[in-house]
Structure formats: C-alpha cells, structure tokens
Amino acid sequence: MVINSPIRLLIGTGYPILKKIECAEAIFGAYGRELLSDEKIKSLLDVYRQAIRQSWVQMEETGVVAECTDCATDGGASCCAKGIEDHFDATLLLINLLMGCELPSSRWDKTGCWFLGERGCKLIARHVICVNYICRRLYNRIGEKGLRPVQVKMIEETDAGFFLEEAIKKWLRSRGI
Ligand code: SF4
C-alpha cells in the first residue's frame, strides 16, 4: 500500500551530511519500529550484524585491529579523513540507527571524518570504502597472505550490507517514502 508520506528518502550522496542525518533520523522516527518488525528486514539486519561481527573477529585474529590501534595512537589514523562522510547516503545512516547507533551532530576532529570519535569510528555499518581499505602499513606488516581471510570477511560484510540497503529502499518505495 502506498502512503503519501511527507518524509522522503534522499537518494544519492550529493547532500550535506547534516541533511542526510536529518533525513535518516526522520525516517527512523516515523518508520523505525515498523522496519524493525518486518520479517525480511529483520533477517537481513541479523545477517549483516553477524557479518560485521565476523569481520571484526577476523581483523582481531589477523592483527589488523592491533596495528590500527597502534597507528591511531601515534599516527592519528590518517585513513579516517575529513570528507569520507560525503560517501554515505541516508539509507546507510538509517541502517546505523536501526542497529542502535547514534549519529553525531557535529565533527569531533576538525581534520577527521564526521563519524570519527575519540575511540575510533562511531558507526556499526560502515561504507564499503571504509571496510575495504587496506593501507600500505597493513600490507607491509601483515602481508597479502595474512590479509586474505580478512578480505573474504570484508566481501561478506559489504554484500550483506548491500542486500539490506536494497530491501530497505524497496520497503520505503512501496510506501511512497
Ligand atoms: S588502515 Fe592503515 S592508516 Fe588506517 S588506522 Fe589502520 S594502519 Fe592506520
């Protein structure tokens, strides 16, 4: 059934980050409960959550987490730079809200990504750019062979995120949102 909702999903990334956050929060406020009780969305959210967890487990086991923590402590984790937030769209931000994340209303580090906090990334569902990023330091320290199992988990995570995003967009479209 199509409802003529006054709220509209912003499609694409070409809006200021606060506009996209505002849009995700408005949809979450109006439809979050319904989305979370939809069987298909619920199941895809579980698969995605599990895939994210598995990526982190693999990154811990392979030493990526230790290396990145060390880099963030003495090097400032240059990978989470200002402007990366512009790659996010409102749907991915909505997914973070559905996963229980709070979206920041201001930038913590003036040279860093909008979502960077004192203890690293504030998001659960990260952009494919963030998930897939392997810098020279990681290549040098862990090596291609060591990183292979991490890359397998990264692909599973980004695939699960993609299927969930598509299902949410379809759900919203079917209601005229
Ligand atoms: S990905 Fe590379 S630059 Fe980013 S925190 Fe890890 S080691 Fe540092």
Ligand code: SF4
């Ligand atoms: S979204 Fe998170 S992981 Fe990605 S650049 Fe921003 S702070 Fe880093």
